[in-house]
Amino acid sequence: MLRRIRILTLIFLLLLAGCGRSDDNGDGEVNGEGKPFRIAIIMPSSTTDIAWSQSMFDSLIAVQAEMGGEDALKIAYSEGMFRVTDASAAIRDYASEGFDLVIAHGAQYGNSVFEVATDFTETSFAWGTSSDTGADKGIENVFAYGAVANEGGYVNGVVAAMLSQNDVIGVIGPVAGDAKLYIDGFVKGVNDVKPHAQVNISYTGSFSDTTLAAEAAHVHIQAGADVLTGSAQQVVGAIGVASENDVAWLGTQSDQISLGPDVVVTNQIYNWANVVTDMISKIEKGELGGTAYSLTFANDGLRLEFNENIEIADEVKAAARTAIEDIKSGDVDPVLIEEDK
């Protein structure tokens, strides 16, 4: 009976929830003495997508905990905002409510951010993946951010080459342009260790088509791949297939071990915490934008984490660590050039 009441309550809550926006009960005042800093974030997918959106959301929660909880930092979010028109309305809404920082977490939101930023010059905005802060348009209240995903891609490529017995590796991308950086780095990493290894790449044409991503994983496995990787929230389906077939999976963007505790070997984690902390610090000093951030291994924005629950050969771990150090020192350039392909 209790469960039934719970479900009915949830249904009622759903009706109240509208389009899935979660908000603090802010009073619309700007940040001041003793008031918490207020951040709003608009995401194209869910906070639990174990990929792009979750990486930022987890980082915000970590920053909140470090600052002392909700009394110091309030977070409001709108998820599932894949449609730019919906996101644009949300960005304007949050800005008009007096949030200190509005983060539009998607490259597709750029035009909307610049448009709203010119109307709300006292509010700070951030968006990514991009390096464009709008400075050339005279805009001063926009930050930009991105991840140098090919760095972790390269290291995952090194790991993949060492793990693969068949010398066939499968990659499942969402949309060709978006995932290119990670995949190019990955291919370069494989090539540097095993130039003869075959890297089969397929795109589903969608960020969220988990069914097609799962089938792509099946296809790669049938084509001989014994190590898989992929990006975007679609990969949940592929990790399920990798688990079922006991094929190694190399993750990126967020921690994906929960989905494949026995097969996820490494994860390239996007850690936005330092970026967010720096933006807060700048805003509190009156600097509302103008900085473009990049996550790299060198600035601890990228981290490679091994799955501690499975046995991974020491030489694989050592090779990964060496690759990271080589990238940091500049000895390795994880950029794929045409003749590498």
Place this chain on the structure above:
Amino acid sequence: MDELFTISTLIGILHSCVRLATPYLFASLGETFGQRSGVLNLGVDGIMLMGAFFAFYAVFEGHNLWVGVLVAIVVGIMMGLLKAFVSVTMQSLQGISGIGLYLFGLGLSSLLFKTLIGSVEGVSGFRQLAIPLLSDIPGLGHILFNHNALVYLAYLMVPVSWFVINRTTLGLKIRAVGHNPEAADTLGVSVNGVRYTTLMIGGALAAVAGASLSIGLQNVFQENMTNGLGFIAVALVYFGSWRTVGVLGGSLLFSLVNALQLWVQALDIPVPSEVAVMMPYIMTIVVLAFTARQIQKPAALARSYERGE
């Protein structure tokens, strides 16, 4: 390009095709029941999401996989009842109420997922079940008889649905109500009763389609994991001219082109990925253009029925 025409690749493509067609088959066969009785249900995707969530949640909580399927069926029947109440009893516009049902299923499954589970987790779903002897047939054995139980069930539903629609009293009533509800009513057939029944059957099958994703093909649940698959299932009913065999053909063709584009990319055959991912949709449009005869279209499709009209 030569790699595409090797026996092992062709077997692989057909194997992928048979598996990929599973959710389309369940959902579009269910939708066929509703449409044959004159009710268009655009809420299939929402019902699929609810079925996917509840089947996953039951298994996540430690229950048997078949209990998960059963839970999905119950939820699907309830969603079908909701659609029937709105579209049949309240006589709302069928298209709009279907979209409402889709949004309801999308929102509620996301909310329940966030509240009851909270993060993307995996479960151990239906494993590959090779049928003894049959799976040993060279080539064909792997293509047809080396899948999980829900894949077999989906194909089993094709003759079952055909039999129910074409060879039973219920099927006769369904067809009568879909073509001429006034005449059916004068002969003592309960138009509303038949439509309630078909929508419940459709709901159950759509929910199993969702379950086939969350505890069969992917073994995870993620918000909006159907990604519009239910809408394609509705299109496949038109594609198949409201016949179960046509729906089977449409599901297989759509899945075949999808499988083909995945293999083309994986084998590094020089076709731009953008073109490859468009292939299934281009094929659907082309076939729809050539099969738009609509000879079997139920005359009363998407029309509410009220006595004395």
